[in-house]
Amino acid sequence: NAGVMQNPRHLVRRRGQEARLRCSPMKGHSHVYWYRQLPEEGLKFMVYLQKENIIDESGMPKERFSAEFPKEGPSILRIQQVVRGDSAAYFCASSGGGGQPQHFGDGTRLSIL
Amino acid sequence: RKEVEQDPGPFNVPEGATVAFNCTYSNSASQSFFWYRQDCRKEPKLLMSVYSSGNEDGRFTAQLNRASQYISLLIRDSKLSDSATYLCVVTSYGGSQGNLIFGKGTKLSVKP
Numbered sequence: 139n140a141g142v143m144q145n146p147r148h149l150v151r152r153r154g155q156e157a158r159l160r161c162s163p164m165k166g167h168s169h170v171y172w173y174r175q176l177p178e179e180g181l182k183f184m185v186y187l188q189k190e191n192i193i194d195e196s197g198m199p200k201e202r203f204s205a206e207f208p209k210e211g212p213s214i215l216r217i218q219q220v221v222r223g224d225s226a227a228y229f230c231a232s233s234g235g236g237g238q239p240q241h242f243g244d245g246t247r248l249s250i251l
Numbered sequence: 252r253k254e255v256e257q258d259p260g261p262f263n264v265p266e267g268a269t270v271a272f273n274c275t276y277s278n279s280a281s282q283s284f285f286w287y288r289q290d291c292r293k294e295p296k297l298l299m300s301v302y303s304s305g306n307e308d309g310r311f312t313a314q315l316n317r318a319s320q321y322i323s324l325l326i327r328d329s330k331l332s333d334s335a336t337y338l339c340v341v342t343s344y345g346g347s348q349g350n351l352i353f354g355k356g357t358k359l360s361v362k363p
Binding site: 179180241 | 351
């Protein structure tokens with residue numbers, strides 16, 4: 139499958155635990171974007187990364203959230219000490235840059251008990 | 252003013268109908284424009300890019316008016332499979348590699 143791969147598809151955590159969401163971009167893509175979609179809401183940008191660099195994190199909450207895109211391996215969105223309000227669908231997208239459209243993964247649906 | 256605003260919908264139309272969606276955006280520096288569709292609980296999928304000269308892809312026609320900061324999508328001969336939420340999307344700032352700003356979407360329901 140040459141598309142954007144996200145895992146897990148579904149993740150259940152208790153309040154206070156950590157959530158790690160993974161994203162492998164489409165082959166040949168070096169630009170990765172994370173978005174969050176709350177129930178009945180539109181997608182909201184969180185962070186834009188290229189290999190080993192955070193380009194734009196203006197949409198990331200100031201606390202508990204972090205993202206990385208290491209030289210090797212997938213991009214990781216990490217949420218520490220999760221709260222009920224973190225329950226959402228988290229989508230990753232990738233592009234080849236230069237104005238090319240972004241292609242999305244299936245998303246990770248995070249549920250907080 | 253919201254960065255990307257769309258018709259609130261929902262649009263309920265019979266098969267074969269022509270339906271038009273409108274969208275306005277607030278950042279005049281945006282350079283890339285797209286329509287995505289999203290099925291219930293699925294990921295957004297690119298429907299088409301939108302170019303200044305207007306572009307067509309089968310039954311779908313997209314228009315862009317930079318002066319008015321307005322984007323439209325026309326669907327002709329609607330099919331049941333067109334039922335989805337249509338998302339108007341622009342880049343966040345002047346650079347074409349910017350993150351995407353999504354409208355809240357317009358829900359389309361095509362009935363037999």
